Amino acid sequence: MTIRSKFVWSVTVAGMALVVLLPARDVSAQWTAEKPGSDNITVLSHLPLGPRLSVSDIDIEQELDRPYAYVGRMVYGFEGDKGIDIIDLHDPTNPxxxxxxxxxNQDLHLGTGGMDVKHFKWNERYYVVQSLQFRQGGPDRDLGGVVLDVTGLPDPASVREVARIRSPDTPGGFHNIFIYKHSNGRVLLMTTVSGPFAHVYDLGYIVDGFMDDALVAKIPVPDSTARRGYHDFYAGYHPDSGEDRFYGGGTGGYYVYNITDLEEPELLVTLTGISGVRSGHTFTPTSDGRYVVAETEYQYAPIRIFDLEPAFEGEIKNIRSPISAWTADWRHLVHNHEVRWPYVFVSGYLDGLQVFSLMDVENPVTVGYYDTYTGPPNKVRYSQFNGAFGVDVRNADGLIVVSDMTTGFWAFEMEGFSGWNGADWGMPDISSAQKWDETLGEMPAESSGARR
Structure with missing residues (x-):
């Protein structure tokens, strides 16, 4: 019987950086093949989807009467399909x-295929965007994503392709995407591209047939000429300032912009010159915008927690030091995450689903876990890239879904977590889950489907 220890890497800054390796709570003290998860995590279901290394990211709709999850399909190993699967969760125990x-023409399309995936609602219809990446030597190198109309689910015959989004000036596809309902009412698709900026598309224009006008903004990586600027990002409304804010991880570190005026993005905060960080990855704020959870994509790297308040109060312009950090196992690498204060839900590659708490933000602790992948590290490509790739949370009832690169789709519930609303925690009710039928802020809604 093999026992794997789990650790929390806690970093405290007090005059100078002090790094201490501490054991996590008993909830994550031991892992065995007979007991791959903590007692407070229940597996509701597991659905294998295909060959090893053929599953990418995941997204779940938030409305209980639309119980659908979307899973990207890629080829990261030697076989698999390139596209998207739709999972019906009317019964979460039987997906x-x-x-x-x-x-x-799967064999002609070279490269990974389906990567990030996000859904949205526009004019009372529901859609999903699957990002795509194909490389030189095959067709569609400029194809970044496909848009499907999924309003008629669960009837599979009702699903139809609406549009394909291309970027001929920055070929290579969209590695990551994020969909945000702006305070002006527009539904925006933010994408990575092979350039030192993020593209911003108006999805209303796209589904209404105005593709030529759909690219409405670019958000730059400051002082960068790199081929790929951003790796991942998030956007959210900040009630105290009335600003729409963009949080991007990429070349050099992490950046926060005010994107209330899309034509004039305003750089607010930089996080660069951080020890051990050459390029940022997943970058997510707490719902009040004070703290950010930052991931970096290399083995041994912990998730770092930063406090943005000194920058917003004008004390400094650039933040270099985290106030704490967390990891599931110091030997590995954690990947994507979803923040639902005080919890952070993590897809931890070789360490599966992980949940840690920021209740004491300077001392994050593991509060739950379940290992969705018990096999060896990746022997085909980078060793850490196997296991839990994506994670999402349905706020209405607390359903947790995970996409595992090899083992497929998983659904979980966590004891004591039956849903999330920021107000219950004294926080703004803001997360990655968009409120399609509400308009944030005081700005008048603009008709996104009408050409400007």
């Missing part, structure tokens, strides 16, 4: 794959 979209 069913009800629809699959695949790029045509």
């Amino acid at each position: 069913e794959r009800v629809y699959s979209w695949r790029i045509e």
Whole structure:
């Protein structure tokens, strides 16, 4: 029987940086093949989806009467499909794959295929965007994403392709995407591209047929000429300032912009010159915008927690030191995450689903886990890239879903977590889950589907 220890890497800054390796709470003290998870995490279901290394990211709709999850399909190993699967969760204990979209001529399309995936609502219809990446030597190198109309689910015959989003000036596709409902009412698609900026598309224009006008903004990586600027990002409304804010991780570190005026993005905070960080990855704020959870994509790197308050109060312009950090196992690498204060839900690659708490933000602690992948590290490509790739949370009831690169789709519940509303924690009710039928802020809603 093999026992794997889990650790929390706690960093405290008090005059000088002090790094201490501490054991986590008993909840994560031991892992065994017979007991791959903590007692407070319950597996509701597991649905294998295909060959090893063929599953990428995941997204779940937030409305209980639309219980659908979307899973990207890629080829990161030697076999698999390139596209998207739709999972019906009317019964979370018995998930069913009800629809699959695949790029045509699979063997001719070189590269990974389906990566990030996000859904949205526009004019009373529901859509999903699957990001795509194909490389030189095959067709569609400029294709970044496909948009499907999924309003008629669970009827698979009702799903139809609406649009394909191309970026001929920055070929290579969209590695990551984020969909944000701006305070002006527009639904925006933010994408990574092969350039020192993020593209911003108006999804209303796209689904209404105005593709030529859809690219409405670019958000730069400051002082960068790198081929790929951002790796990942998040956008959210900040009630205290009335600003729409963009949080991007990429070349040099992490950046926060005011994007209330999309035509004039205003750089607010930089986080650069951080020890051990050459390029940022997943970068997510707490719902009040004070703290940010920052991931960096290399083995042994912990998730770092930063306090933005000194920058917003004008004390400093650039933040270099985290106030704390966390990892599941110091030997590995944690990946994407979802913040629902005080919890952070993590897809931890070789360490599966992980949940830690920021209740004491300077001393984050593991509060739950379940290892979705018990096999060896990746022997085909980078060793850490196997296991839990994506994670999402349904706020209405607390359902947790995970996409595992090899083992497929998982659904969980965590004891004591039956849903999330920021107001219950004295925080703004803001997360990655968009409120399609509400308009934030005081700015008048603009008709995104009408050409400007």
